[in-house]
Amino acid sequence: MVILYSSRCLDYAAPGHPESPERVRSAVAQLQKDFHTWLLPTPCTDEDILRVHTRELLEAVRLGTFADADTPFFPGILDLAKLSAGAAILAAEHALAGRPAFSLMRPPGHHAERNRVMGFCYLNNIAIAVARALHSSSHVRRIAIFDFDCHHGNGTEDIFRDDKRVLFVSVHQSPCYPGTGLTAQGNCLNYPLPPNTRPAQFLAALDEGLKRIRDFQPDLLAVSAGFDAYKSDPITNMDLEIETFREIGHRIAAVTQSAPDAPALPCFAVLEGGYSRDFARCVEAFASGWERH
Ligand SMILES: [Zn+2]
Numbered sequence: 001m002v003i004l005y006s007s008r009c010l011d012y013a014a015p016g017h018p019e020s021p022e023r024v025r026s027a028v029a030q031l032q033k034d035f036h037t038w039l040l041p042t043p044c045t046d047e048d049i050l051r052v053h054t055r056e057l058l059e060a061v062r063l064g065t066f067a068d069a070d071t072p073f074f075p076g077i078l079d080l081a082k083l084s085a086g087a088a089i090l091a092a093e094h095a096l097a098g099r100p101a102f103s104l105m106r107p108p109g110h111h112a113e114r115n116r117v118m119g120f121c122y123l124n125n126i127a128i129a130v131a132r133a134l135h136s137s138s139h140v141r142r143i144a145i146f147d148f149d150c151h152h153g154n155g156t157e158d159i160f161r162d163d164k165r166v167l168f169v170s171v172h173q174s175p176c177y178p179g180t181g182l183t184a185q186g187n188c189l190n191y192p193l194p195p196n197t198r199p200a201q202f203l204a205a206l207d208e209g210l211k212r213i214r215d216f217q218p219d220l221l222a223v224s225a226g227f228d229a230y231k232s233d234p235i236t237n238m239d240l241e242i243e244t245f246r247e248i249g250h251r252i253a254a255v256t257q258s259a260p261d262a263p264a265l266p267c268f269a270v271l272e273g274g275y276s277r278d279f280a281r282c283v284e285a286f287a288s289g290w291e292r293h
């Protein structure tokens with residue numbers, strides 16, 4: 001598996017904030033024990049950002065003129081957010097070249113709406129990568145986004161709502177932050193699950209979503225990989241085990257390989273949330289389940 005990672009993503013922190021550099025640092029240490037191809041990302045361009053965000057949002061992230069209690073401004077955060085989005089773009093490019101790829105970066109992205117910074121997210125990394133792939137590759141006509149973070153990917157839904165080229169599927173806890181994703185609408189399929197959902201029920205919803213993705217026949221599968229549905233996550237209330245993330249990786253990989261002799265569906269993943277002490281083990285379980293399908 002190709003992993004996109006730069007230690008520059010560790011260069012910002014707010015004391016006591018759950019979205020800490022330590023999360024990614026620990027996941028990198030865990031994954032470096034296995035064999036992977038590690039590549040440095042390059043930043044995305046303003047043009048990449050403006051395909052999915054407003055110029056007002058871009059300028060607000062540059063200047064710090066946004067207000068979201070969960071999402072502090074840091075000098076230079078735009079450069080780091082552009083590097084994280086650039087890593088997602090590169091992950092998509094590797095996937096399209098036949099190499100499954102995982103962007104192991106921060107800040108995360110799936111709460112960032114077209115015109116709103118929120119929920120630890122400044123730029124919507126996966127949306128930027130998907131829009132870029134649709135723009136730059138003539139044989140990429142349909143892209144499915146599968147989001148298994150414990151929180152609804154409201155930003156991704158906001159950006160792609162009614163875009164027929166994109167199918168957005170999200171499995172998440174409800175009620176929970178940000179309070180959206182309660183119903184399916186058009187190209188946005190939501191699977192809200194109650195607090196304390198057990199692995200079997202979570203995986204059943206996941207299978208429903210993956211079936212809809214298969215029916216959509218995408219040219220590329222983009223995965224928002226969040227690990228906060230884990231039973232010990234401090235900011236959510238779900239009951240997944242570490243091994244559930246291995247199963248999630250396995251089932252996503254199964255969708256990419258529909259028949260033994262058929263070409264694999266290109267697939268890339270982008271890190272979103274996950275805040276427990278076992279975060280690195282959850283990430284490792286997902287990556288190995290995906291890779292060793
Ligand atoms: Zn989350």
